[in-house]
Amino acid sequence: MSELIATLKVQIIEQLNLQHLKPEDIGDDQPLFVEGLGLDSIDALELIVLLQQRYGIKLANPQDGPTVFKTVRTIADYITAHKK
């Protein structure tokens, strides 16, 4: 799990072009949206693309987005549960 979380942080920085951040700047349980990293709705779409392109996982229900993309750990949990 910790390896996946570390990889995800690098991929999120790359996909969202968060050049001002380093992987260690993102906490495993830090909220990604609004008060946390301040990501927005376009970033949510980018994360959906990331899941599909890198892990082959489609977010079946878009309403699950806020729960799945809450923190890096929740994304890692979702990947672990749904990876084929």
Add this chain to the structure above:
Amino acid sequence: MALFINGIGCISPQRTFDNSEFLAEVKEYSTNRLTCVDADYTKFFDAGSIRRMGRLMKYGTAAGMIAIRDAGIEVPGAISTGTALGLPEVSQRFLKSLIEVDETIVSPTTFIQSTHNTVSSNIALLCKCFSHNNTFSHKGFSFESALTDAQLLVLENMDNILVGAYDEVSDYKYAAMKKTKELRSEPSSNLDVYGEKGNGVIAGEGAAFFVLAKEKTENTYGMFVSNKAFYKPESTEEMRNHILSFLKTNNSSLEDIDVVISGISGAKETDAIRIDLNKNLFATQTIVAYKHLCGEYMTSSAFAFWLASKMMKAQQIPDAVILENKNRSPKNILLYNSHKHNHSLMLFKAC
């Protein structure tokens, strides 16, 4: 319809984003590809916005915001822009990723930024201008079309029109220019592009914006009197007649013109008409060139518009642009630009 130039903003391969300077130090390149000198974009956008913007989106939008701030207005009456190629770097990235993922799912950011009107839309969002917003894409007539649009908007009683143009030299465009042998075959100094040695242009890019208005202000740079475009003039004689007719239509004559801004580019074949006119028609005018500073691109006439504005306000012609000096003050300026078969004239008058 004559309009006052009340604000300007330019980001180019020279240090032009600071309006308090005027080509104090000219940047020399030993390459045939000139790219923009970036401004500090954090002064214009928050960190969240910057990370999503492609290169042209950053310098195009910033140039527009510089012009708006320079004019001392909050919201322009309308926005009219010209771009020949839109945002090719981002568009190509989007198309490439579309192929890579077999047309399934692609990044929304590159998709959003792939349209030609991305820059003018972004400016509108930033300054909350919800009025007319149009982007013209007609190769070498793109900026000229935006200017005509602004003149028509003022006739419809709009004011403080933000007019501008932007283009970038993408890897693809640069490779295409190389392949068609438009470029100088070997890297050379940009300051030596008009000499006898070598043939071909240096590729360039940039963004320049202007606030055009009915009324003069304390910040007015000068007056944009008129413009006219011509497609594929066949000879020097034909272009000579166009110039004289254009001046006459605007109640002016050749004798009134002090400075000619020439769109000479370094490509011998396409420069032939301009060199001929510089020698034989503009015998008493100071002749100024600019494509050694910004490179050749389809909306480079916007850079020349910026140069005319600065010269009119400063009443000074920087040594770096003088091709032939006749010691004339830049009161009445004629710009003659061309990109391949697209030729255009613009007339300016100092206030």
